[in-house]
Amino acid sequence: MTTCVRGGAGLSDERLSAYGDGDLPAVELASVREHLEACGACARRAEALSGLARAARALAIEAPEPPPTLWASIEGALDEPPRAVAARSWGRLGWRTFAAGALAGAAFAVLALLAVGALNEARERSAALPHEARGDRGPASGSEPGPRQIDPLLAEAEAELARAAAQYEHSIEKLRGLVAREEAGWSPDARARYADRLARLDEAIARSREAARRTPADSVGHEQLFAAYQDKITFLAEAVQRGGGGASPWGEGGR
């Protein structure tokens, strides 16, 4: 909020944004218009937001031209014959189900990373509130804290993070089931290397999870966690895909 010429708090950036986007409910529209006509400070902020929106939209006009080699590389990839291994067992093993899960994981991941920002803001807002508003009695009261208010943004952020992690773990579990079917045909050496690599990936996930837990408002920690999940998914997918092609998935002499 900003103090404006009409006294008291001006229109919030959020309302001005919604007004500029045409997303303001009809019941609020007239009052916002009236306020902007009378208040130069708020009108100026609205115009600045509008200028930012126009500048952003202008970037679409400057969309860069892709390199001329792009189409040739797409055509080349599309014309490649499907891999024998994919034809052999991919559909039977439910690859499509997994792929949908992995994509959903990526979408959940971005939502979760969006939620990290919300989480951060919710915590900052909570910290700025007086103790009474937070539901506790302050550090000097010496008595039991009262019931803590649950910030909906905080709850939403934590739920999104949990959903993203669950989605990745679901995909990983599915893939591990697929690998288990293939694993019986591998050599002991290949199985040992697979287990070793898997253990290192699990360690990376555990480290990232711990880092994300320690600094929940840091989006980098969560990005690293989701990247670690993605690495494991890629590894397991390769294990399923390459394991049936006759070659070892883990180097020479695997099968």
Place this chain on the structure above:
Amino acid sequence: MAVKRDNSTMFGVSVIEGLTATQGDGARADETALVEAVRRGDAGSREALYHRYKRRVFALAVRIVGASDAEEVSQEAFIRIFRGLPKFRGDAALGTWIYRLAVNAALSHRARRPAVLPEPAVESAAESPSSFAPEPRDLALRRHLEQALTALPVGYRTVIVLHDIEGLEHEEVASILGCHPGTSKSQLHKARAKLREALAARGITADELLGAP
């Protein structure tokens, strides 16, 4: 794909046809025919569809993963598009569906390589051969905007790219990201606030934005 075009709103900015595909019945029928031709295996139609969407897909990739990885992501996106086209049922507009696959390709790529920050999508003034001449104000603002965008977390960047740059409605952004329109609105607001902070850190104040073209 619906695009904001309501000039009665303050931010309603007219957009250029071909970059943002607001479709009438004729254009939609044309697109349906094109999709059918691609499904039948017509190579010319496949290429025509590529040319129709290549700039938007590539621009999206540049802004989410950076210029150096944009070609790889665009290739992956178009492979997903052409391989998935036989299963496209038309529940969503073709453009929205294409955006969804392109965003998924870009986010998957980012998830695999999170440590690589995208470089600014436009050349910096120091590298520009014309940097001795004063830069027009609107060009400078756009350059700062591109660079400030790269400083945002990928989630915020994606929402701004889809809504503010590409001009998609919240319903479409929500459909692409798999969230509710209300979440798209609230995240966009937060993303814009972060963008203004990033611009302020580059010396672009609210006053600089007044009267931006």
